[in-house]
Every structure is written in structure tokens, then in C-alpha cells.
Amino acid sequence: MLSESARMTTAEEAKFRIDAPNSKPRAIKVIALDKRSEEVVKRLAKASWNKASFFTSLHFESPPQAGSDWSMKAWLNDLAGRTSKLVDEINSADLVVMVASAGTKAEAASVIGEACGLKRVMTTALILDRSSATDEALSETLLHLRPYASMLVVADDDDYIESMLVALRA
Amino acid sequence: MLRKEQNDLVTRTGPGTPMGQLFRSYWIPALLAEELPENECPPVRVKLLSERLLAFRDTDGKYGLIDEFCAHRGVSLWFGRNEEHGLRCPYHGWKYDVNGQCIDVPSEAPESGFCQKIKLKSYPLVKRGPVLWTYMGPAEKQPPLPEWEFALVPENQSFMSKRFQEANWLQALEGGIDSSHVSFLHSGDLESDPLFKGAKGNKYNLGDTKPVFEVVESDGGLFIGARRNAEDGKYYWRITPWVMPSFTMVPPRGDHPVHGHFWIPIDDENCWAWSFDYHSTRALTDAERNAMRQGKGIHAATIPGTFIPTANKNNDYLMDRAAQKAGRTYSGVEGIAIQDSSLQESMGPIVDRTKENLVSTDNGIIMARHRLLRAAKALADKGVTPPGVDTAHQHVRSASIVLPPDKPFKDAAKEELTVRPGVSHASV
Numbered sequence: 184m185l186s187e188s189a190r191m192t193t194a195e196e197a198k199f200r201i202d203a204p205n206s207k208p209r210a211i212k213v214i215a216l217d218k219r220s221e222e223v224v225k226r227l228a229k230a231s232w233n234k235a236s237f238f239t240s241l242h243f244e245s246p247p248q249a250g251s252d253w254s255m256k257a258w259l260n261d262l263a264g265r266t267s268k269l270v271d272e273i274n275s276a277d278l279v280v281m282v283a284s285a286g287t288k289a290e291a292a293s294v295i296g297e298a299c300g301l302k303r304v305m306t307t308a309l310i311l312d313r314s315s316a317t318d319e320a321l322s323e324t325l326l327h328l329r330p331y332a333s334m335l336v337v338a339d340d341d342d343y344i345e346s347m348l349v350a351l352r353a
Numbered sequence: 354m355l356r357k358e359q360n361d362l363v364t365r366t367g368p369g370t371p372m373g374q375l376f377r378s379y380w381i382p383a384l385l386a387e388e389l390p391e392n393e394c395p396p397v398r399v400k401l402l403s404e405r406l407l408a409f410r411d412t413d414g415k416y417g418l419i420d421e422f423c424a425h426r427g428v429s430l431w432f433g434r435n436e437e438h439g440l441r442c443p444y445h446g447w448k449y450d451v452n453g454q455c456i457d458v459p460s461e462a463p464e465s466g467f468c469q470k471i472k473l474k475s476y477p478l479v480k481r482g483p484v485l486w487t488y489m490g491p492a493e494k495q496p497p498l499p500e501w502e503f504a505l506v507p508e509n510q511s512f513m514s515k516r517f518q519e520a521n522w523l524q525a526l527e528g529g530i531d532s533s534h535v536s537f538l539h540s541g542d543l544e545s546d547p548l549f550k551g552a553k554g555n556k557y558n559l560g561d562t563k564p565v566f567e568v569v570e571s572d573g574g575l576f577i578g579a580r581r582n583a584e585d586g587k588y589y590w591r592i593t594p595w596v597m598p599s600f601t602m603v604p605p606r607g608d609h610p611v612h613g614h615f616w617i618p619i620d621d622e623n624c625w626a627w628s629f630d631y632h633s634t635r636a637l638t639d640a641e642r643n644a645m646r647q648g649k650g651i652h653a654a655t656i657p658g659t660f661i662p663t664a665n666k667n668n669d670y671l672m673d674r675a676a677q678k679a680g681r682t683y684s685g686v687e688g689i690a691i692q693d694s695s696l697q698e699s700m701g702p703i704v705d706r707t708k709e710n711l712v713s714t715d716n717g718i719i720m721a722r723h724r725l726l727r728a729a730k731a732l733a734d735k736g737v738t739p740p741g742v743d744t745a746h747q748h749v750r751s752a753s754i755v756l757p758p759d760k761p762f763k764d765a766a767k768e769e770l771t772v773r774p775g776v777s778h779a780s781v
Contacts, residue, residue: 187669189666191699192519192666194701197705205708206710306713322759322760322761332565333713334568334713334714335566336567336569336720337570339570342723347716347720350354350711350722351711351713352354
């Protein structure tokens, strides 16, 4: 007589796995941190997504200062050119993906990362175009991203971000 | 998640499939060398990449891996007689050499030349280290022999085992790339297993149970770094390389041997979990070798005479609910290998990835699938040689190392992540 484990792991039994949705769409905010990444994000935004939204730049009413109230000063530009408060976007996010090109300073990561930290929103940082940057330049980017990213990916090509978003059901 | 067509593409490795073509670009482990221990020993049935084969070692010590079935009436040559430079079918006496060439058909006159017209499909079978390797792709594209460090060090420095796993190869591989499960499923083994305990790095692991992960592409595949806080603002890194299609190496602990895996498809619903241990500069001790044979570390105790784990799905993996409740093991299953296989087999033979909900810490898995799919398509469409075929990609090591906080680990630990003969692994 087969054990329950043996029986349940057959291909035949696998067919009886309930075929019903087991998750709700997650709100994923993808934010480009520099001009090069903006091109990638703009291209991605043209595809069809479940609940992903794309932002191309971070602007400040005034330069962020240490200890300042970031939430009132940081804004995102969405692709339609409308502006929205960073804090509002973070509030409605399940995951924030920051996209930076290797070699850029990605300074906006601190503002976004702190906001996500306060709101307990997970962050992923994606560094593109690694092959075109020196080790020193990549170090600079990492220095700014590491404290604020709970997952960091260094990819050689731009098409990874699309695979990642599809895999995350964005 | 993967779309159904992507899941089918990446999990199917039979003849004529894109992923099968990819696997047929590499030298892959076929048998343990000890399975063919002497000349004219009994042949061994082998199924790889959904092809039924037979391995044997002839009178001169030459290894052969040929179509399992006699060209005459389809009898399994496993019943054959291994004698005088060939394997003879016991049904009507047809005889084959290690290249699958028929060399005798007793019913036909030798002068007829009939047997020269009969040849079974065959693949090269070569011993390197404790493994017999085969290459199942087109002869004109056969790459140089594999140069994995564990297979090149003196044999007293290396140990290899294999176990049968009833799951698609990719489910097993993804377990090797998924570093985040270690803090849960394998917690408890760190300070008790003789092949792990006592290393200084264990303190970092136990002191920081929420590592941050970084995934970095390499020429041959990926490096997956798990970062924990160390002293003076530095980071303790555990860096796992994945080389395409299915090689991973676990970061070392102290002066323990370093270990790793290959996951090789038997067919689409079963795979071999190959598990190696080696030390780059010293012989393994008797105690280490005995522990490995007993199924410690990443190895598994198997039913004598087979490669089927003693704890398997037919006995519910010897599930111990009391141990689970008491926290002696996290899942109730004992041993790292069976902890992994029990869960991977529970998904069913080929898990339906359209139903999964990955999270950001799964980026290692996402990237591996991305690269596998990309490489399979590039090979099928344009004949591009996939990563990992170049032996330079195989000269890779795992590492556990403390680094400054601003450095890319792949560059800062470049030497430590590369094979340096005569130099030990970077290990904390």
C-alpha cells in the first residue's frame, strides 16, 4: 500500500490541485532613478500589467537634507506627467522596485528607501548595464542602494526587469 | 510565475526539446565511477535526458554508454554477457563494442559484412574524478572535458554521492539557488551536523537570521550573495555560484570540506541529485568520509544496493512530528538532503509554476529561469553556445568572506571566487 506522500505526489494526483486564484494582484511601483533607467522604464510601461505603475524620476521641492521631513518634499512624476506625493504612492504599494544604471549615484534611493522603511514596504533595487561601468562606479551605486534595498540584483541586460516583473505578477 | 509554455520549455529535456538541446551541450555526470568498478563488470542501466542507455566497461577498461536495446529484437542488453571486448546479447549472440558498433552476428557469415551495418547510438563516457561523465550532443560540438575543481583534485580530497529524486530537475535546482529557505528548513543542522559545526561563520548566521540577498550575473550563470552584518560595519557574505545548467556550490564553513550539487534530468519527472564534497588543499579525514557515507551534510543514507534514499515518499520521509514540535528539526524530516527532497517532491513531478506567487527574495530563481530560457532559445534559434560550456566558467568557487560595506562582492572577492590550485577556499 502506497503512503499518502507517495500517492499524492504522482502526476495523476497533481491534476487535482484546485484551479482557483490563490492571490490578489500586488501593487508594484517601479521607479527609475536616472536618465538611462528612464528609457527602460518608459519602454516597460507600454506593456500590459496587472497592477504595476511606473515612475520616471524623482524631484524635490528643495534638496533633501539630513533629518528633514522627506515625505512633504519628495514627489514622483508618472508617465502622464502628473505628480503625486511619494508618500501616497508608497502607502499604496506592496513592493517598490528602484531601477538604477551602474555608475550612477542613485541618491534618490535614500528618500524612497526611508519612506518604504517607515511604511514597511519591501524594496528591490535593480542595477542595469553593469558591463558598461567600472568597479568603482558600481561601488558608488551600491553604496547608495544597499542600505535601502531588501533585495538587490545586478543584471547585465535590460530585459531582466521585464522577466522579473512578470514573475512577480506585476 | 512562469507562463505554461515557459514552464514546459524549461522543464522538458527529452530529445528534440530546446532545454534538452541545451543539456546536450555539456558534459554531465552519468554514473559514479564505482558503479563500474572493474573490467568486464556487470553493465548498468542508465536513463538520462529521457534516453534509455546502458553503461559498461570492457575487457580493456574502456567505458561505453550505448542504446540499451539490441538492434535485432529490442532485448535489453542489461542481460548481456560482458566478455572479450564487447557486450553480447544473450538472446541470439549479437555483440557490441563500447562505441555501439556491432562486432559479431553469429547467424551471419563474417564475410557478409552484415554486422558493420549495425550500430547502436552511443555517447562518450569518460572518468574524471569520482564521476563518469558523458556528452550527449552532436560530436562536432563536443566541448573539452569538464574542469570542475572537485573532479581535478587528488581523489583522496573528494567525495561524491548521488540520490534518486522524484521531481523535475528544475524543482531541485531551484532549491539550490533559493538561499532564503536555509534559515527555516535547515535551521538546527548548523550546530549539530559534523560537516558544518564549529565554524566562526556560524555565529554570523545565528546572530542575523534575516540576511539581505544580492544576485549578480556571471559569465557562466550567477552569483547569489547572502549578506549579514559583521564587526566594524563590515558585511559577512556567503556567496553561492550557479553555473549553467545545474551546478551549484554551497559556501564553505571554517575548514570543513566544501560541498555542492548537480541536478541532472533522468526524465521529465525524475532527476539525479549529485552531491559532492571536497577540500581544495587536504585529504578528507576518515571521520569526514564516514559522515558523508552515513548521509550527513548534504548527502543522504540510501537503501543498500540502490540510490533511493532510506527516507523517501513511500515512508513519508520518516516524518517525526515530535521532533518538529520540539524544534529538533524544523519540518520534522531529518537531514538536509531529505528535508529538501521531501518538499520538492511534494510539489508533484513537475510543479505548475503558473500558480506560484514569487516574492523579491526569489530573484535568484527568477534570474536563473530567465537565463536558462534565454540560453535555450539562443541555442535553438542561432546556435549560440550556452554559458557554462566554456571550461573557464567551471573554474569557480563558493566563498564565505567578510568585506567592506561598499564593495560589489563579485569584484571584491574575485580571487576568492576563482579556483586557485593549492590555495584553500575563502572560508569563515
